[in-house]
Amino acid sequence: xxxxxxxxxxxxxxxxxxxxxxxxxxxxxxxxxxxxxxxxxxxxxxxxxxxxxxxxxxxxxxxxxxxxxxxxxxxxxxxxxxxxxxxxxxxxxxxxxxxxxxxxxxxxxxxxxxxxxxxxxxxxxxxxxxxxxxxxxxxxxxxxxxxxxxxxxxxxxxxxxx
Amino acid sequence: xxxxxxxxxxxxxxxxxxxxxxxxxxxxxxxxxxxxxxxxxxxxxxxxxxxxxxxxxxxxxxxxxxxxxxxxxxxxxxxxxxxxxxxxxxxxxxxxxxxxxxxxxxxxxxxxxxxxxxxxxxxxxxxxxxxxxxxxxxxxxxxxxxxxxxxxxxxxxxxxxx
DNA sequence: TCGTATCCTTCACGAAGAAGAAACACTCAC
DNA sequence: GTGAGTGTTTCTTCTTCGTGAAGGATACGA
Numbered sequence: 310x311x312x313x314x315x316x317x318x319x320x321x322x323x324x325x326x327x328x329x330x331x332x333x334x335x336x337x338x339x340x341x342x343x344x345x346x347x348x349x350x351x352x353x354x355x356x357x358x359x360x361x362x363x364x365x366x367x368x369x370x371x372x373x374x375x376x377x378x379x380x381x382x383x384x385x386x387x388x389x390x391x392x393x394x395x396x397x398x399x400x401x402x403x404x405x406x407x408x409x410x411x412x413x414x415x416x417x418x419x420x421x422x423x424x425x426x427x428x429x430x431x432x433x434x435x436x437x438x439x440x441x442x443x444x445x446x447x448x449x450x451x452x453x454x455x456x457x458x459x460x461x462x463x464x465x466x467x468x469x470x471x
Numbered sequence: 472x473x474x475x476x477x478x479x480x481x482x483x484x485x486x487x488x489x490x491x492x493x494x495x496x497x498x499x500x501x502x503x504x505x506x507x508x509x510x511x512x513x514x515x516x517x518x519x520x521x522x523x524x525x526x527x528x529x530x531x532x533x534x535x536x537x538x539x540x541x542x543x544x545x546x547x548x549x550x551x552x553x554x555x556x557x558x559x560x561x562x563x564x565x566x567x568x569x570x571x572x573x574x575x576x577x578x579x580x581x582x583x584x585x586x587x588x589x590x591x592x593x594x595x596x597x598x599x600x601x602x603x604x605x606x607x608x609x610x611x612x613x614x615x616x617x618x619x620x621x622x623x624x625x626x627x628x629x630x631x632x633x
Numbered sequence: 634t635c636g637t638a639t640c641c642t643t644c645a646c647g648a649a650g651a652a653g654a655a656a657c658a659c660t661c662a663c
Numbered sequence: 664g665t666g667a668g669t670g671t672t673t674c675t676t677c678t679t680c681g682t683g684a685a686g687g688a689t690a691c692g693a
Binding site: 461 | 540549
């Protein structure tokens, strides 16, 4: 994973993008500027003018951390769900359900929320959701994702560990 | 979690201990010395003489990371109990009981309190609580938590040391 | 030391309810 | 037309949860 070098504060908006994308980044803090508070493991900073050895060390440290940290997140785009190389095409309803689940990956999403998001203009019968979850499960099994049920609470999606 | 400050390279052996213990640490690199290659998220360094603002920022960053990394406290949310990576889904009654126990983690909670919180609208037979504790114990064993009995006083929950 | 009352643990059973699964019919895009 | 996507019905399976009963552990008085 490549570490991105950028200037602070002049490239502030670029930094925000990188943070969202969870890419490792090293800020070169301009003379006189105050470094921002680092809040995750993929960010570090150096005050300019930079010492070359320091730059090397910190870049390398970020690379090491990034490799530990980055686990490729499953992504859903245009009805295509990708996870670690594999992918499946998802039909509209299932794509919407998956979007909600992935949005809160690892945490519980209630049936009500799923019904709302899956059928924006009025939900069908009670069992429709169950059946779709069933179908979704079968599709997801091919790409290393599982939907776990939390009884009387809802469902949660997670990356398969096996 | 407290960040340990230490000098490098004069306190090398102390650093090694801290690394083993996985405690967050900030190295103050003595003038002329080369900083060591950082390999985890709980370590950082600053070249002496240190700027006070920089020290603050890096210390705080380490604290934040440490809290993310070492999730010591078990957490219960939406019927899902998490503890150090592992999780279980808890049914309604057991979730309520666990909530009370975790709320006073490490201290005794009386059966009366448990009954009240577990069954907000009237408790069932006396034995129900015992049985639920039994079931809860089995579930909790999978996530490194134990419920201990304090005879004639109540129960307490704690993190398993094994 | 010994009984005994009390507290606690554990098991087995059954009712109620939640979720899973199969089968079928309808719709719509290609 | 054909096939995938979708919704419904129906049936099955699994989970939860309360109860009763058996037995172990502990405290305490005789």
